[in-house]
Amino acid sequence: MTLSFSVLASGSSGNAFFIGTEKERILVDAGLTGKELQRLLGEAGIDPASLTKILVTHEHSDHIKGLGVAARKFDLPIYANEKTWKAMENSIGKIPLDHKFVFDMEETKTFGDLDVQSFGVSHDAAEPMFYTFHHEGKKVALVTDTGYVSDRVKKIVEKADAYIFEANHDVSMLQMGAYPWNVKRRILGDLGHVSNEDSALALTDLIDNNTKRIYLAHLSRDNNMKDLARLAVGNILQERGFDLNKHIELHDTDPKTPTPIFQIV
Ligand SMILES: [Zn+2]
Ligand SMILES: [Zn+2]
Numbered sequence: 468m469t470l471s472f473s474v475l476a477s478g479s480s481g482n483a484f485f486i487g488t489e490k491e492r493i494l495v496d497a498g499l500t501g502k503e504l505q506r507l508l509g510e511a512g513i514d515p516a517s518l519t520k521i522l523v524t525h526e527h528s529d530h531i532k533g534l535g536v537a538a539r540k541f542d543l544p545i546y547a548n549e550k551t552w553k554a555m556e557n558s559i560g561k562i563p564l565d566h567k568f569v570f571d572m573e574e575t576k577t578f579g580d581l582d583v584q585s586f587g588v589s590h591d592a593a594e595p596m597f598y599t600f601h602h603e604g605k606k607v608a609l610v611t612d613t614g615y616v617s618d619r620v621k622k623i624v625e626k627a628d629a630y631i632f633e634a635n636h637d638v639s640m641l642q643m644g645a646y647p648w649n650v651k652r653r654i655l656g657d658l659g660h661v662s663n664e665d666s667a668l669a670l671t672d673l674i675d676n677n678t679k680r681i682y683l684a685h686l687s688r689d690n691n692m693k694d695l696a697r698l699a700v701g702n703i704l705q706e707r708g709f710d711l712n713k714h715i716e717l718h719d720t721d722p723k724t725p726t727p728i729f730q731i732v
Contacts, residue, residue, distance in 0.1 A: 490579030501536030535559035635660035667703035
């Protein structure tokens, strides 16, 4: 059985990601209303009743808005690190004790036939972390909501078969745009989000012959455009000698439409 995934929704209005094997069907984040999440799962062809658990990356509302509702409605255990649990406790409603699990930063857990490794990122939340997923020699890396991609993170996420990777903003659109100065500072800072250019530069260090697809994620609605993100990242990758027509497909993601399920073979 293969490793398959869908970016159900991505962007500052809400994030949710699905990854599955034969035995495990995991939701990462539930940053949309329960109703919207159900619609997205339906559109991607995923039966909510088949889900096995929810992993959380951090407590920002675009990642946990529907977490409590989804966990209760679909009877799912939640995994997050202790600081994230503390930070989100008051906003997700009551979760039964036997559905609360700790997933420490830089820990690898085995769920059935899927290994999941967490790693910390540089972002203004309590203890933000993202994940790589490993199954039968295949690897998927999920990295968004980080101000920069450290060498430590690069070591963990390198050589994946597929990347869901942040390309949040175009720096000049952000600088010229209407956001207040302090918000611009936050986004551009080390604890904010990765720009198209920085995303591409990090990716050039990460991808190798195994890499089949890159999904640009967490695109800003106000400071980026899908075409621009793909063009900016694509140009830099081509410049560095990666053949996008031959080996690697570059995709964008959407806040309201799930990507078709991709099976890594
Ligand atoms: Zn976010
Ligand atoms: Zn965030």
